[in-house]
Amino acid sequence: KNEVEQSPQNLTAQEGEFITINCSYSVGISALHWLQQHPGGGIVSLFMLSSGKKKHGRLIATINIQEKHSSLHITASHPRDSAVYICAVRRGATNKLIFGTGTLLAVQP
Amino acid sequence: DAGVIQSPRHEVTEMGQEVTLRCKPISGHDYLFWYRQTMMRGLELLIYFNNNVPIDDSGMPEDRFSAKMPNASFSTLKIQPSEPRDSAVYFCASSFSSGGYNEQFFGPGTRLTVL
Numbered sequence: 001k002n003e004v005e006q007s008p009q010n011l012t013a014q015e016g017e018f019i020t021i022n023c024s025y026s027v028g029i030s031a032l033h034w035l036q037q038h039p040g041g042g043i044v045s046l047f048m049l050s051s052g053k054k055k056h057g058r059l060i061a062t063i064n065i066q067e068k069h070s071s072l073h074i075t076a077s078h079p080r081d082s083a084v085y086i087c088a089v090r091r092g093a094t095n096k097l098i099f100g101t102g103t104l105l106a107v108q109p
Numbered sequence: 110d111a112g113v114i115q116s117p118r119h120e121v122t123e124m125g126q127e128v129t130l131r132c133k134p135i136s137g138h139d140y141l142f143w144y145r146q147t148m149m150r151g152l153e154l155l156i157y158f159n160n161n162v163p164i165d166d167s168g169m170p171e172d173r174f175s176a177k178m179p180n181a182s183f184s185t186l187k188i189q190p191s192e193p194r195d196s197a198v199y200f201c202a203s204s205f206s207s208g209g210y211n212e213q214f215f216g217p218g219t220r221l222t223v224l
Contacts, residue, residue: 033212041198043215086152095140095204096165097213099152 003027006087006100013107019074021103023087034061034072035086077107113216115201121222127189130219134203143186144200191223
């Protein structure tokens, strides 16, 4: 079993829909990252969080440390949000990230 | 700042050849990471450096892989000899530790194809 699991693996949505991507992990962590990888391949860090909730524009990330679970929400989705979203966790006092397998999101106009 | 710079962007080589990938981190960043991404295994950390010193190389697949960071502005990942199963996209990332953990900034990646 992977230490970091994401769901769903694939997601197709209509423009304007509210989207949720989930990440569960089985190890103790010091921080959780959400990354975005566009079709061109570039990877961008969206959020880094260790508790609570963060918001940036239409993106919201939450984490529940007790339940070992994080969610990434996209409000008013747009075709330009189409990308692979990757969850990664940092264990303890190390800078090493363990990655989930990613969620491929396609937002159709 | 130009961001993390990697070269080459694409590399096609034949099995048995030596391959060298290069990375220039963002100026002032003290952490540098090398990752590999494949369809089968996703993103994996190969090695990371702090202040030019290798901290964790447990992800380096085997002795054919080596990484160096001779100074704060340059790192190399070398594969010798290369094999077809090394075909992947290799990313370099850097971050700055200001008394805690910070986000990592990724380079555009090097797509390696070993024939």
